[in-house]
Amino acid sequence: MNNMMGIIKLDSPISxxxxxxxxxxxxxxxxxxxxRLIDFALSNMVNAGISSVGILLSDKARxxxxxxxxxxxxxxxxxREGMYYMPSESSDGRAPIGNLSGLYNNLDFIEHSPADYxxxxxxxxxxxxDYNPVLEYHQSTGADITLVYYKTKTERDGLASxxxxxxxxxxxxxxxxxxxxxxxxxxxxxxxxxxxxxxxxVKTAFERGGTDxxxxxxxxxxxxxxxxxxxxxxxxxxxxxxxxYFTASMDVRKPEIWEELFMGENVIYTQRKDAVPVxxxxxxxxxxxxxxxxxxxxxxxxxxxxxxGVKVAEGAxxxxxxxxxxxxxxxxxxxxxxxxxxxxxxxxxxxxxxxxNYPLIVSKNAKI
Amino acid sequence: MSKNKCLAMILxxxxxxxxxxxxxxxxxxxxxxxxxxxxxDFPLSNCANSGIDTVGVATQYRPLELHTYLxxxxxxxxxxxxxxxxxxxxxxxxxxxxxxxxxxDAIYQNLNFIDTVDPDYVLILSGDHIYTMDYxxxxxxxxxxxxxxxxxxxxxxxxxxxxxxxxxxxxxDGRIIEFEEKPAQPKSNLASMGIYIFSRDLLDKYLKEDxxxxxxxxxxxxxxxxxxxxxxxxxxxxxxxxxxxxVGTIESLWQANMDFLEDEPPFELSSDxxxxxxxxxxxxxxxxxxxxxxxxxxxxxSMILGEVEHSMLSSGVKVGKNxxxxxxxxxxxxxxxDGAVVDHAIVAQHSVIKAGAKVEGKPGEILVIPEKTVVEx
Numbered sequence: 001m002n003n004m005m006g007i008i009k010l011d012s013p014i015s016x017x018x019x020x021x022x023x024x025x026x027x028x029x030x031x032x033x034x035x036r037l038i039d040f041a042l043s044n045m046v047n048a049g050i051s052s053v054g055i056l057l058s059d060k061a062r063x064x065x066x067x068x069x070x071x072x073x074x075x076x077x078x079x080r081e082g083m084y085y086m087p088s089e090s091s092d093g094r095a096p097i098g099n100l101s102g103l104y105n106n107l108d109f110i111e112h113s114p115a116d117y118x119x120x121x122x123x124x125x126x127x128x129x130d131y132n133p134v135l136e137y138h139q140s141t142g143a144d145i146t147l148v149y150y151k152t153k154t155e156r157d158g159l160a161s162x163x164x165x166x167x168x169x170x171x172x173x174x175x176x177x178x179x180x181x182x183x184x185x186x187x188x189x190x191x192x193x194x195x196x197x198x199x200x201x202v203k204t205a206f207e208r209g210g211t212d213x214x215x216x217x218x219x220x221x222x223x224x225x226x227x228x229x230x231x232x233x234x235x236x237x238x239x240x241x242x243x244x245y246f247t248a249s250m251d252v253r254k255p256e257i258w259e260e261l262f263m264g265e266n267v268i269y270t271q272r273k274d275a276v277p278v279x280x281x282x283x284x285x286x287x288x289x290x291x292x293x294x295x296x297x298x299x300x301x302x303x304x305x306x307x308x309g310v311k312v313a314e315g316a317x318x319x320x321x322x323x324x325x326x327x328x329x330x331x332x333x334x335x336x337x338x339x340x341x342x343x344x345x346x347x348x349x350x351x352x353x354x355x356x357n358y359p360l361i362v363s364k365n366a367k368i
Numbered sequence: 369m370s371k372n373k374c375l376a377m378i379l380x381x382x383x384x385x386x387x388x389x390x391x392x393x394x395x396x397x398x399x400x401x402x403x404x405x406x407x408x409d410f411p412l413s414n415c416a417n418s419g420i421d422t423v424g425v426a427t428q429y430r431p432l433e434l435h436t437y438l439x440x441x442x443x444x445x446x447x448x449x450x451x452x453x454x455x456x457x458x459x460x461x462x463x464x465x466x467x468x469x470x471x472x473d474a475i476y477q478n479l480n481f482i483d484t485v486d487p488d489y490v491l492i493l494s495g496d497h498i499y500t501m502d503y504x505x506x507x508x509x510x511x512x513x514x515x516x517x518x519x520x521x522x523x524x525x526x527x528x529x530x531x532x533x534x535x536x537x538x539x540x541d542g543r544i545i546e547f548e549e550k551p552a553q554p555k556s557n558l559a560s561m562g563i564y565i566f567s568r569d570l571l572d573k574y575l576k577e578d579x580x581x582x583x584x585x586x587x588x589x590x591x592x593x594x595x596x597x598x599x600x601x602x603x604x605x606x607x608x609x610x611x612x613x614x615v616g617t618i619e620s621l622w623q624a625n626m627d628f629l630e631d632e633p634p635f636e637l638s639s640d641x642x643x644x645x646x647x648x649x650x651x652x653x654x655x656x657x658x659x660x661x662x663x664x665x666x667x668x669x670s671m672i673l674g675e676v677e678h679s680m681l682s683s684g685v686k687v688g689k690n691x692x693x694x695x696x697x698x699x700x701x702x703x704x705x706d707g708a709v710v711d712h713a714i715v716a717q718h719s720v721i722k723a724g725a726k727v728e729g730k731p732g733e734i735l736v737i738p739e740k741t742v743v744e745x
Binding site for chain 1: 402403404631633637638642643644645647649650651652653654655656657658659660661662663664665666667668669671676680681682684
C-alpha cells in the first residue's frame with residue numbers, strides 16, 4: 001500500500017494514426033493480441049497498490065466505457081475509492097481545448113482524496129513499471145515534481161518532451177521537440193508530485209489561460225519547480241503513429257519483451273473474455289507469431305499478431321501483419337504487411353498487400 | 369428466486385481416486401480439462417445457460433482449490449443478488465460432525481439450505497462429466513409428465529451397458545419400470561447419467577426416510593431411486609442426445625481431451641452455449657520461428673518453440689526448441705525443455721521435463737507425470 005492516487009489522461013495525439021483512431025482514442029487501441037493500450041497505464045497503477053484512479057475522458061469515450069466498465073477486471077470496483085470517470089466538459093458547456101481544463105474541472109475529486117501524492121500518466125505507452133521505487137526516489141530527492149523518462153535507442157519521430165538531466169537526476173531543461181535523437185532522454189508522460197503541488201500547478205496554469213498540462217503547467221514554469229527525473233530502463237513504446245504502432249506490435253512478439261511485459265510479477269490486466277484456447281487444425285503452419293485465444297487456424301501465419309477470434313481458412317496466408325478481433329480469412333486469401341481492424345471479412349482468394357515499410361490499413365467491418 | 373423454480377445441487381465431494389496422481393491435491397471437479405477449463409465448468413456453465421441461477425456445490429475431498437476456484441461464482445455470471453453459487457462443505461452440529469456418507473447424504477445434510485432457497489424442484493448433478501445440456505428442457509419434460517423424478521439417460525453401446533446403472537423403461541412414454549446397477553444381462557442400453565430432477569417435497573421425504581434407514585449406503589442410485597420405484601412413484605427417463613463423457617479415469621480424461629482436437633470437435637466450447645471458466649490474466653501465446661503446431665489446442669501464456677502435434681496445452685506451458693509433444697495433455701505452467709520428448713502422457717501442473725528427457729506412454733497406457741515433478745534426462 002502507498003498513498004498515491006492515479007490519474008490517466010486519454011488525450012494523446014492521433015494526427016499520425018487517424019485511420020486507426022476514427023472511432024477510438026489511442027487509449028483503446030487494441031495491442032499485443034488481447035490488450036488495449038490503457039491496460040498498461042492502469043495495470044501499472046494497480047500493481048503499485050494505487051486504489052483510486054481517475055480516468056480523464058476526452059472525446060470518443062464510448063470504447064473506453066465498453067472496455068473498463070466498472071473497473072472490476074483491474075480490481076478497481078470498490079466500496080471505497082476505486083475507479084472514477086472524470087468528464088472533461090467545462091462548467092459553461094463548451095468543448096475544452098487541451099487537458100488542463102478537464103483536470104481543473106475535476107480538482108474536487110483530487111482534493112477529496114486522502115492520498116498525499118498524485119501520479120499522472122498517459123494511456124498511449126506500452127510498458128511495465130514498478131512505481132514504488134519512483135515514489136521513493138521522489139521522496140528522497142525532495143523534488144516538487146518527478147518525471148519518468150527513458151533513453152531512446154533509435155531516433156524517434158513525433159512530438160516529444162526531451163529532457164536534459166544532470167547526473168544527480170535534476171532536470172536542467174525540458175522542451176517539446178518535433179523529434180528525439182537516438183540516446184535522448186524522452187519524457188514518458190508520467191509524473192509524480194505531492195497533491196498540493198499538483199492542485200496548485202493546475203489552478204495556476206489554467207487560471208492564467210493555459211490549456212496543456214505539460215506545456216503550460218510544467219515546461220513554461222520549469223524555473224519555479226525543482227524537477228527530478230527517474231529513468232525507466234525496461235521496454236518502452238510510445239504509440240503516436242501508425243509506424244510506432246506497427247513496430248511496438250512486432251516488438252512484443254519477441255520472447256524477451258513478451259516475458260518482461262507479461263510474465264513477471266506485475267501482471268497486465270485487461271477485460272476478461274471467455275474465449276476457447278487457440279485451435280490449430282491439421283493444415284496449420286504458424287511461425288514467429290502472437291496468437292490470442294479464440295483463433296481457429298487452418299492456414300499459414302508468419303511474423304504476425306492475431307487478436308481474439310480470428311479465423312484463417314485452409315490455404316489462407318497472413319504475413320507480417322496485425323489482425324484484430326474477429327477477422328475472417330477465406331480459403332486462399334492472403335494479407336501481407338497490413339493492419340486489419342476488427343470484424344473485417346476477406347473472402348476466398350482475395351490478396352491484400354501493403355509495403356514493408358508502409359502497412360496497408362483495412363478499416364473496421366470492411367468486407368473484401 | 370421466484371416460485372416454481374429449480375435449484376441445482378452439484379455433487380463435487382468425490383476424490384476421483386481413479387484419476388490417481390491428478391487428484392492428489394485437488395478434488396476431481398477441479399481437475400483441468402480442455403486447455404483452460406476445469407471439469408466443474410461444464411455443469412456450472414450448463415446451469416448458467418439453462419437459466420438456473422442458484423447452485424449449491426457440495427464439497428468434501430481436498431476442497432481448498434475448488435473453493436478458491438468457485439469464488440463468488442462470478443466466472444459463470446452466477447454472482448447474483450438473488451441466487452448464486454453456494455459452497456456446501458460438511459459441518460459440525462450440536463451432536464457432532466459427519467462427513468458426507470454418500471450422494472444422498474450430501475443432499476440430506478443440506479436440506480436446511482434447500483429450505484432456505486425454497487425451490488419447487490431440485491436438480492442433482494455430478495461434477496465429473498463433459499457435456500452441454502439444456503436443463504430447462506429436462507425440467508419442462510418433468511413438469512409436463514407431472515413426474516416425481518426424472519432421470520437423465522444416455523444410450524451407451526450394448527457391450528458397455530454392464531458397466532452402467534441401466535434404466536428399463538416403457539418405450540411408449542419413457543416411464544421407468546426398473547433400475548439395474550451394472551446388470552450382467554442388460555435389458556436396455558439406457559444408462560443413468562447421474563442427473564436427476566426431483567419434485568422437492570418428495571425428495572425431502574425420501575432423503576429423511578433414507579437417513580433413518582439402517583444399512584443404507586445413502587446413495588441415489590443404490591437406495592433412493594430403487595425405493596421410489598418400489599413405491600411406484602412417477603419416475604421418467606429423459607433421453608440425452610449428444611456428446612457426454614465420464615472423465616473419471618486417466619484413459620477417459622485423456623480421450624475426452626483428444627476428442628476436442630478433432631477437425632469437428634464434439635461441441636463448440638464458444639458457441640452461444642458458452643462454457644465459462646475463470647480466466648487468468650495471461651498474454652496471447654507466442655509460437656516461435658522454428659515451431660510446428662498442428663491438430664492441437666493451446667491456451668494463453670504459452671510459449672512454443674518446438675513441435676506440438678495432436679495435443680492439448682493449458683495456460684503458461686513452455687515447449688523448448690526441438691522438443692516434441694505428441695498425443696498428450698499438458699497442464700498449466702508445465703515446462704518441456706529443449707529436446708525433450710513427450711508422447712501419450714498427461715503432464716500435470718508445474719512439472720518440468722528436463723532437456724533431452726523422454727516421457728513416453730502408449731495408447732491404452734497413458735503415462736501421468738504428477739504435479740511439480742521434475743523428470744531428468
